[in-house]
Amino acid sequence: MSADMILNYLGQCDKERKLEFHIVCQCAPVLKGVKISNIVTVAAGAWKTVKRTLAESRIICVPLFVGKEKDVIFLYRYEEMAEHLKNENVRRFMEEYGYIKPTVESVIFRLRRRYQDYSEGKAGFPHELGVLLEYPLEDVLGFIQNQGKNCLLCRYWKVYHNKERAKEIFRQYDEARECAMKEMIAGCPLKQVASS
Numbered sequence: 001m002s003a004d005m006i007l008n009y010l011g012q013c014d015k016e017r018k019l020e021f022h023i024v025c026q027c028a029p030v031l032k033g034v035k036i037s038n039i040v041t042v043a044a045g046a047w048k049t050v051k052r053t054l055a056e057s058r059i060i061c062v063p064l065f066v067g068k069e070k071d072v073i074f075l076y077r078y079e080e081m082a083e084h085l086k087n088e089n090v091r092r093f094m095e096e097y098g099y100i101k102p103t104v105e106s107v108i109f110r111l112r113r114r115y116q117d118y119s120e121g122k123a124g125f126p127h128e129l130g131v132l133l134e135y136p137l138e139d140v141l142g143f144i145q146n147q148g149k150n151c152l153l154c155r156y157w158k159v160y161h162n163k164e165r166a167k168e169i170f171r172q173y174d175e176a177r178e179c180a181m182k183e184m185i186a187g188c189p190l191k192q193v194a195s196s
Contacts, residue, residue: 001181019046020053020190021181023075028177030059030075031194035173036084036134037076039064047071057194062108064115072115074132078104081132089137097128107132130157138162 010018019042029035042050044066050073051061058077065072084090085102097114099107111132117123130140135157142151142160151158156173159166183193 001178001185005185006181016049019043019049021184023050023190024180024184024193025177027075028180029173030077031180031190032176033077034176036080037074037132039072039074039129039133041070041072044069044071047073050075053190054194055191057191059194062112064112065119067119072119074108074111076108076132081107084132084134090131093131093137093140094128097126099128133157136161136166139166 010021013021022042023040024031026040027038030038047061047063047066054061054075058079059075060078062074062076063071064074082104085094085104085107091102094102094107099110101107111126111129114123114126115129118125127140127144130143131137138161139157139159143158146160148158151160152163153159153166155166155170157166180193184190
């Protein structure tokens with residue numbers, strides 16, 4: 001999709017529709033069911049609009065940080081997240097960060113608290129977020145060990161292992177975004193994009 005087409009579309013949108021398009025651009029893989037979760041930053045107070053808009057979809061919207069100028073929201077698919085948390089390697093990694101009970105509710109509760117502390121400068125970055133965003137565990141570990149440097153590839157996340165697998169996942173994410181953007185430009189509301 002061309003930049004001119006996107007700019008033309010955005011020039012005709014009201015504030016709420018621009019917010020929806022922003023969510024589509026940043027979170028299309030989760031909206032289209034290709035990924036279990038995404039994180040996105042929106043204007044202060046906008047998380048409530050996103051939550052209301054997605055209320056009838058299978059996607060849950062949770063604010064990780066609510067600030068004076070911005071909100072950071074976590075969008076996820078409950079069933080898929082519950083399944084992801086059953087993975088033995090994921091569970092062990094999460095336990096290292098204090099996630100004792102591997103239920104979706106308890107994980108989201110602790111993640112919110114840890115992200116809030118990070119946002120307020122009270123703690124370091126919650127690296128477990130990468131695992132919850134479905135980044136490969138070996139890449140999350142590579143990021144931690146290399147302090148975010150020396151990656152093989154950087155797109156949706158920093159890749160430290162299996163560059164070819166990552167490229168294939170990136171291609172799927174790009175296809176999901178292209179599809180979702182076309183649907184929005186064709187007039188579909190966000191809740192419809194998320195339910196298709």
